[in-house]
Amino acid sequence: MTKLLIATDAWGPQINGVVRSLENIAAHASGFGVDVRFLTPTDFWTLPLPGYREIRLALANPRRVAGFIADFNPDFIHIATEGPIGLATRRACLAGKRTFTTSYHTRFPEYVAARLPVPIRMSYAALRRFHSAAAGTMVSSPSLENVLAGHGFRNLMRWSRGVDGTLFRPRPENALADLPRPIFLFVGRLAIEKNIEAFLKLDLPGSKVIVGDGPLQTRLAANYPKAHFLGSRSGEALAEIYSSADVFVFPSRTDTFGIVLLEALASGVPVAAFPVTGPLDVIGDSGAGVLSHDLREAALRALDISREHCRRYAAKFTWKESARQFFDNINVAQNRGLAIPLADLAEPA
Template identity: 45%
Template sequence: MKIAIVTDAWAPQVNGVVRTLGEVTAELRRRGHELLVISPELYRSVPCPTYPEIRLALAGRHSVGARIDAFAPRAVHIATEGPLGLAARRHCLSSGLGFTTAYHTQFPQYLARRTGMPASLFWPYIRWFHGPSAGIMVATETVRRELRRQRLSHLRHWSRGVDLACFSPDIAPPDMFFNLPRPIQLYVGRVAPEKNIEAFLSNTHRGSRVVVGDGPDLARLKAEFPDAHFLGRQSGRALAACYAGADIFVFPSMTDTFGLVMIEALACGTPVAAYPVPGPLDVLNARSGAMAARLEDAIARALTLKREDCLAHGRSFSWQASVDQFLAALEPGETGGVAHSHGPVAGIA
């Protein structure tokens, strides 16, 4: 199948959306699908205000539309709500092309945390952007319930996976871990305000705190928490070694729709501590993680869990299953996906 995927999030950005799309596109190509990925690397771009690591493509509807038309895809998927997503949306609507979208990020909560304004101010944009989609791909039931409350009901299930060949408990931890007081508490992800990392770094449970990742808050957090250990960006086996060597993985975010890093940690046998919010509520079970209103309580309970139970739960996620779900959301028929003929699709406004 010829599939066009439009995304404002792409390498060299490092985040869950980029990693999801990277794994899914790789698996789609392995299965013989022909892909067009329209991403910021194809255009001139400018840094996103307050978050320069993210580049915003300078592309309009005609440029993006010309690429889509030349490729003549059987399915169009718009992964993000940024400039490229907007351009693709406009082109599809003006051309009568059906398309699917995905809700990867809790943008209303994300923007509320960054601006201090209420999340309710940003929901109209989300409803407007996703409303004409033939199907919105969503990773968890908690987020689906929230979108239904926002009158977005045309939802499709699309979960996430983990590279089990890379993330494994059988990897030696980084040398520095041998000199740290236990338990080693690990955070992996963007170092940004919406990730609530201060809650992790300021928790009072004994042990060492290790942060893996980069982002706009890195310098500030280094200055405010000099006893923490900041390892910068890690990937592949080096990242897996951090997961495997930690005693616990702490996920303090309250704005994620899934939390890919949680299942990577579990696939390395490391239990997870988190708040009882969307993402952890959907990903964790009683044997793989603990959730509480106080991180200290969640950490204490998670440290009692068996690593073999965490490993078993982590290994239940696969990118093969994720790609099956992605394709099902694009296919017509009983799965409720979109019709993907290259031509007008009735009912798209």
């Protein structure tokens, strides 16, 4: 059985697409003959991320990471994130001349630019340097691949996402029966990069429901008292809310994929979103949603979409297929070797 170490700064109790993707990789690993171990913030002392205390930053260093690697002695290493654990693992891999892959989950340049006066090109240059040493960088969609290729990234590999169609499904129960219809739903982190106010400002009939928490929760709830903020939900409770909605509104312009889009569709709920990376790849011309620069128009038009059609379309996306793509990429990368020239191995990471 192949031994694979996955290093990630994103891990529970966080609820996000990175964590969910890695959890499903682990769930399907044995079926592909892979023994997966994770190097996560739970293996280190951590500090809360300033301004976003829900996220813990690991106090990782290459020496300790090298010890984890030596103890497990993996056949291959995948670095899922560009945070402290990812950086320390990259250094350890380069020092040990170990081949590794990376994945690009988050459009940090756009996120940073939304908070600080940092030019996007500078952030992309730093990220390009991080990923350039990898034998392959996995991306979730054609649109994201084009964006990164335009910024000089190379050795890009496709790794799509899936959905649990057993958990997320149309249900007879209505968890939102006490709210006026139609119900427009958002699920995700309440943070600036999600562009939630673009949804909350819309003049729409019925009710707006927000599921999730984050640094903007208090301010948004105070500024939009007519919206219904339900906090964080998971499992059956979340699935029941999805299936009780009429339209899922996805206002983000910076997500790399959007697993929540698939969860909504699998629940029989059409999507309204901007025509940007993520929605363009998941929804495209499927007819399972409406993409428009006028988000209000998209939300209202989505009301006419068949719930059965949404469900059938979502069935094309499975976590097993996602895992197959991931492990196929690992096999290809093992044959490539380190992408960075050996002469540059001593270069600071």
